[in-house]
């Protein structure tokens with residue numbers, strides 16, 4: 001059972017964006033982006049892998065502590 005409605009957890013965010021909470025699958029996606037020199041920010045903007053979008057959202061690589 002889910003807990004009471006509140007701030008989404010990281011797992012919720014991952015499930016929503018990547019359709020999985022499997023860290024290995026997510027990491028593979030992130031590495032693909034990184035190979036292209038891009039990354040998606042947590043709000044869906046495209047930023048540099050170590051970047052933050054104009055709305056102040058960090059790239060997923062930063063969000064997940066890869067860099």
Ligand SMILES: [Zn+2]
Pocket residue numbers: 041043044045053054055056057
């Ligand atoms: Zn943004």
